[in-house]
Structures are given as C-alpha cells and as structure tokens.
Amino acid sequence: MADPDSRKGSRYADEAALDYLAKVHTPHDEALQAAFEAHERHGIPPIQVGPAEGKMLALWLKAIGATKVVEVGTLAGYSAIWMGRALPEGGKLWSIEHDPKHAEIARENIALAGLSDKVEVRLGDGVEVLEELTTEGPFCAVFVDADKERYDRYGRWAFANLRSGGLLLGDNAYLFGQLLADDARGAGMRRFHEEAAAQMDSVCAPTPDGLVVARKR
Numbered sequence: 710m711a712d713p714d715s716r717k718g719s720r721y722a723d724e725a726a727l728d729y730l731a732k733v734h735t736p737h738d739e740a741l742q743a744a745f746e747a748h749e750r751h752g753i754p755p756i757q758v759g760p761a762e763g764k765m766l767a768l769w770l771k772a773i774g775a776t777k778v779v780e781v782g783t784l785a786g787y788s789a790i791w792m793g794r795a796l797p798e799g800g801k802l803w804s805i806e807h808d809p810k811h812a813e814i815a816r817e818n819i820a821l822a823g824l825s826d827k828v829e830v831r832l833g834d835g836v837e838v839l840e841e842l843t844t845e846g847p848f849c850a851v852f853v854d855a856d857k858e859r860y861d862r863y864g865r866w867a868f869a870n871l872r873s874g875g876l877l878l879g880d881n882a883y884l885f886g887q888l889l890a891d892d893a894r895g896a897g898m899r900r901f902h903e904e905a906a907a908q909m910d911s912v913c914a915p916t917p918d919g920l921v922v923a924r925k926r
C-alpha cells in the first residue's frame with residue numbers, strides 16, 4: 710500500500726534519493742504507470758504497493774521459479790503486472806478482487822501490459838474464490854493484500870495450498886500502526902504473523918507498512 714508517507718523508507722534516503730533510486734531500479738513502462746496512477750483517472754484509492762515492493766515481489770517469484778501464483782486484492786493491477794511479468798511462458802497468476810470497478814480497471818491495465826493470457830482477475834470475495842482455486846494448486850506463491858481482518862484465514866489457506874518451498878507474502882503487516890491494537894483486526898493480523906512464524910521460515914521485512922515473507926518448508 711502506498712500512502713503519502715510510504716516513501717519514507719529510511720532516514721538515510723530522502724525524497725530526492727528515493728526518486729533517483731526508483732528511476733534506476735524500478736522504472737515504469739506505460740502499463741505500470743497506468744496502473745500506478747489509476748486512482749487519478751478513476752477515483753479509486755491509491756493503495757497499491759510501492760514500486761520497490763512490486764519489484765521485490767517479482768524478484769522473489771523469479772528466484773523460486775514460480776509458475777502458479779495467487780494474489781488476494783487486485784485493485785488496478787499494479788502488483789499483478791509486476792508479478793505476471795515474473796512468470797515464465799505457461800505461468801499463471803490468479804488475482805482476486807471483490808470490487809467490480811477495480812476488477813475492470815485492472816483487466817484493462819493487464820491487457821495494456823500484454824499479460825491477459827497469464828493474469829486472470831477473478832471477481833469475488835477472497836475466501837470464497839480461494840476455495841474455488843484449491844483445485845488449481847499447489848501454488849508457488851500467495852500474495853495477500855486485501856481485507857486485513859481475514860489475513861489469518863488467507864494465511865491458513867496459503868499454508869495448506871502452497872508447494873514445499875512456496876512463499877506466503879503479506880503486505881500491510883504493521884497494520885497501519887495498529888498491529889498491537891486490542892481489537893479483532895489487530896488480533897487477526899497477530900495470528901497471521903504467529904502462525905506463519907510457527908509453521909514456516911518467516912520474516913516481517915521493514916517496508917513502509919511491513920511485508921511478511923514466509924517460506925513453506
């Protein structure tokens with residue numbers, strides 16, 4: 710998720726340094742730029758991952774030779790384009806989105822990226838569509854970036870449906886500063902962390918809002 714503060718990656722990198730690094734490491738082509746700026750044209754929230762997180766997702770998928778990937782939370786397709794481009798010929802990303810407007814915008818951006826054959830946007834609720842996808846598994850990676858209340862459920866599905874060596878990735882793992890809150894969201898996100906750590910090799914990378922990376926043994 711990119712909020713206005715999300716570029717404060719480090720006290721050693723100011724705005725100008727981050728702009729320089731983005732140009733060097735994560736330049737956007739037309740499709741990535743269209744997805745990244747979709748909120749300006751379509752009035753949807755600007756809550757996609759940042760360019761560095763998008764590229765990290767892509768590099769992790771390449772590093773494990775991922776061929777089958779699931780994303781929960783498509784928005785305008787920005788992270789889906791990064792991940793779709795990391796897949797080999799014949800690879801597939803299923804990206805789940807419950808908002809029809811977001812799904813339509815994402816499909817346009819994915820088509821612009823030339824990825825319509827590799828990236829399928831499934832319209833529906835995360836928990837329900839994951840159940841439908843079970844027969845397509847096992848999967849190489851699952852990226853969770855949707856409703857924060859149910860990260861624990863998404864994490865359990867991922868653990869059950871990942872191949873050995875597969876990755877569970879979860880954005881907003883700091884829960885916008887509310888990780889330790891005494892409420893259902895905080896408790897659900899803490900269960901997500903604790904179950905990932907108990908069952909897998911895991912870390913919470915210190916991105917602007919925390920990114921869990923967990924490998925199934």
Ligand SMILES: C[S@@+](CC[C@H](N)C(=O)[O-])C[C@H]1O[C@@H](n2cnc3c(N)ncnc32)[C@H](O)[C@@H]1O
Nearest residue numbers: 757758782784787788806807834835854855856
């Ligand atoms: C943070 S955005 C996803 C950003 C996207 N992964 C990216 O980085 O480009 C979260 C998306 O999840 C969707 N969403 C929220 N709850 C959902 C649910 N229960 N099932 C499916 N999608 C959901 C929202 O409509 C929104 O588009």
